[in-house]
Amino acid sequence: MGWLALEALEEAAVPDLDLIRLDRPGSGLLRYFEGVGKILLIDAVEAGLEQGEIKLLNPADLSQSSCLTSSHGFGVAEALALAETLETLPAELWVAGIGAGNDRSSVPDLNIQQLLDLLARLI
Known part of the structure; x- marks a missing residue:
């Protein structure tokens, strides 16, 4: 899911934006925090969201909620707790959670404009 969002952001050619794809970075995510002032993490989550739905998540809420789990084992929530x-x-x-949904056989419709609007608000 996150990679689909990154592809859409690449196509949108947002200026002054560095996009990095990380496959299950675990604690390795922390090295990307060094020397960076602003980060928007995009990750597939299971948080009662419809497949492809995008929701801005508070990093503190992520680590405190059992319903907001990453689709990976040691995911974003665990990496953020370690970094804290x-x-x-x-x-x-910021964390943009994208609903993973149950149907992994089809590519979801992402609300790309919603993601771009969210990004514009944060930058």
Whole structure:
């Protein structure tokens, strides 16, 4: 899901935006926080969202909620909790959760305009 969103952002050619694809980075995610002031993480989540639905999540809420789990084992929530413990979180950090849904056999319709609007608000 996150990679579909990144492809859409690449096509939109948003200026001054670095896009990085990470496949199950786990604790390795923390090295991408170094020297960065603003980060928007995009990840597939199971949070009662429809497949392809995008929701801005508070990083603190992510780590405190059992219903917001990553589609990976050691995912974004765990990496953020570790970064918080190590005091290495960026000054501004947001998480865009994309509903993973149950039907993995079809490509979901992502609301790309919603993602672009969200990004414009945050930048």
